[in-house]
Amino acid sequence: NAGVTQTPKFRILKIGQSMTLQCTQDMNHNYMYWYRQDPGMGLKLIYYSVGAGITDKGEVPNGYNVSRSTTEDFPLRLELAAPSQTSVYFCASSYSRQGSQETQYFGPGTRLLVL
């Protein structure tokens, strides 16, 4: 049981390039989330999904896109990378029950540097 896995671990992008951050979970969780963590700041929610085919914006969605075609995968797409997107990105998942008690399980993160 690998939990939540993310690839790549680290990436350097040039301004204007695009990339996809991969996230996969093997716990059969329906809910998945993308957060970014800037230095000295807490995590901010980018997008989340409550099931295959269903996604919604979080607090800081601008500059990102997501899709959810399977229960296991929740990729995050950056179309035109900007220096402001330099951050550490965390994917998380939780059990599918609406409510506020569920624990989120986090991946190890992807460190992105945009130059």
Place this chain on the structure above:
Amino acid sequence: GDSVTQMEGPVTLSEEAFLTINCTYTATGYPSLFWYVQYPGEGLQLLLKATKADDKGSNKGFEATYRKETTSFHLEKGSVQVSDSAVYFCALSDQGYSTLTFGKGTMLLVSP
């Protein structure tokens, strides 16, 4: 909207000292409250949680009590170890799809 405020770090302690990390929150509903811990180079992992007023969450010697009257969820440990050095995040989750609102995190450094 919802928000979480934590004490600024770093908090520097000697081994076996008592730890308190303050956390207060603002929420419109009745949130659940969490403490997550992030060890160097790793993702976040749940440390403890409490889902209603006066609940006490505990794990690995850490404790926190959900205080609705003071909107607080302070983290405590009676005797810290070097291995407790990490960043601690207080968070809340509203009644929706379990999305989390995080505080900025508090770095704890424990020296031998």
